[in-house]
Amino acid sequence: GESVGLHLPTLSVQEGDNSIINCAYSNSASDYFIWYKQESGKGPQFIIDIRSNMDKRQGQRVTVLLNKTVKHLSLQIAATQPGDSAVYFCAGGNQAGTALIFGKGTTLSVSS
């Protein structure tokens, strides 16, 4: 069935390092993918999205890569800061308007 999952439940990095968070998906029908950041006690916050016809998209300090051949996407955070510490989720959606399907999340811990 449909699923969107992340490879690792936790990732610890030093401040200033680059972080890479990975996600594998099984539903080839997804038209777009979104990365969300969720801080403790808050709802998920949109970071960046990518359409399925793209393989790379850049934002401010973040880059999302999509590899449809192996059904994998990643979120790269440059110069990771303590404020980036949170749980990161990938989610898949389609233009038919059906619900987003979220993976389980990766907890990013940034130490100074």
Added chain:
Amino acid sequence: EAGVAQSPRYKIIEKRQSVAFWCNPISGHATLYWYQQILGQGPKLLIQFQNNGVVDDSQLPKDRFSAERLKGVDSTLKIQPAKLEDSAVYLCASSLHLAGGLGGYNEQFFGPGTRLTVL
């Protein structure tokens, strides 16, 4: 602009009791979603409204969960009776249009959630 509002923020009840959550979406947002987020997992959709109509409630446990959005603005989610496994954070989100309905992604804005503990 004001974000998605939810209340209460926390609720503790005993099993078999009833509970209700309230959500006020961003003004003008036609689509409203209720998600359940169990500890350590990603959010899972319970129900999706377009204005006051239900778009998707396929994952809503209808024997105990109900939701309404009578005037197409705010919404309530009810659990009656609650079970231990209902302990979770209940997130409300809204988007301007139905996700992807205009040929692209319509960002969903999430509220802070209601943390429910069933004892």
